[in-house]
Amino acid sequence: MPGLVTFRGEGGPLLDLRLIRRDPDAVREALSRRGEADALDGVLALDAECRALRSAVEERRAESTRIAKEIGALKKHGEAVPAGQEDAARALREQTAAEEETLRDAEARRDALMLALPNIAEAAAPDGGEEDAVELRRVGDIPVFPGGVKDHVELAEAIGGLDLERAARTSGSRFAYLMGPLVRLQMALVSWAVDVVTAEGFTPVIPPVLVREEALVGTGFFPADRSAVYATADDDLFLVGTSEVPLAALHQDEILDEASLPLRYAGISSCFRREAGAAGRDTRGIFRVHQFDKVEMFSFTTPEESAAEHLRILGIEESILQQLGIPYRVVDVAVGDLGASAARKFDCEAWMPGQERYREVTSCSNCTDYQARRLRARTKRGKETVPVHTLNGTAVAVGRTLIAILENHQQPDGAVVVPACLRAYGAPEVLGPS
């Protein structure tokens, strides 16, 4: 496909530069909620510099073209070129080259700053940091275990489904061998989830999990979260932490027909995370591991539809947890805890009896036009070309969902009753200790 493009020379708008110019105070205030207000003034100063330089450079280029055309016309008609005209043109060009260098440099610095700015949060998103997420609701009854609670490691090992020690020997900490009955359970879970989201209009996709840097920049993981991503040693490829990355990049550099929106995809993939900076946290079991599998929903919508799509995705996530019989709560994540690309994020946290608290199992974000700008995924609005909106949400994060199933549905004898919806997909009714 010859239309496949690598990188655009002159680059598209990132955070809407025009919006920044028109109303810098509003943007500054929005960014200050995320502690990034200062970065804006650097951008504004550089932008003014870039525009002044660009005007000057373009005038010179116009002059150069004019002279070149004159010379061309003369030569074409066999007439003599006035003495010194070519020398003058050369001198002008050399002058311009120096200015172009300055312009390129200024624009590169401006773009580097722009690339580091996070998205502007929705006004309704709560202020604050990690502790300031607002609980929206709790659904499902928390199970009680008079005879005592086992956590997922005990339960999984007892049924021959997990080997952590050998995984550590093979690959280090935060890896697992998932085995036997848990493999069957995972496969059922994935197949079922794919059916559920397919019924909701999401096209299943198995995407590449190794991607170029551009896809990670485009989705906002770079430069902000670079340390979380595995890089390959001999190739310029990176292992994705979520299929959101290749799904977003699916329509990179495209102008989508508005009538085709929303476009909905469900990525099925392994996910890889370095978990740098998480040392010592959640070290037990498979709650926080370097590799896990996930079914991920991803939507491209018009700007008007994204907020509704966000709630729709959240609804699907909740429906999945309800069908699995997992008690959960929904939280509205505070601005300071959003990823760079998100304008609003809802997490579903499942009750984990082994930890006696709610922990994140799914998450859905509205990235508005942030990723679309970076990836140049657009649609036509009359004569205008506008960025689309992108959203992503977890259908099933397999590892954490397995934990929630095991721990919530455990029996006094250590057996686990499998949710009914999975039985048609090849899961046994009960996982019994061997």
Next chain:
RNA sequence: GGAGAGGUGGCAGAGCGGUCGAAUGCGGCGGUCUCGAAAACCGUUUCGGGCUUCACGGUCCGACGGGGGUUCAAAUCCCCCCCUCUCCGCCA
């Protein structure tokens, strides 16, 4: 991995140093004709950015896979990279 051929507008496909953002065909859009439609005919149809405008618009710059170079002048010449295709090798 080795050898070769290529990458041009939504698609097909010319152009191979000057007035080319780019012939032609198809498709799309608008119109004429028609009760309506088809056909025919006429017109129109890329993207990004700067300046200017309340706006409609105007004007200039850039882009022929990406980046760099040669030249007064590059889609056209040179170098590097990316991608596609064919053959060979290897492989699930």
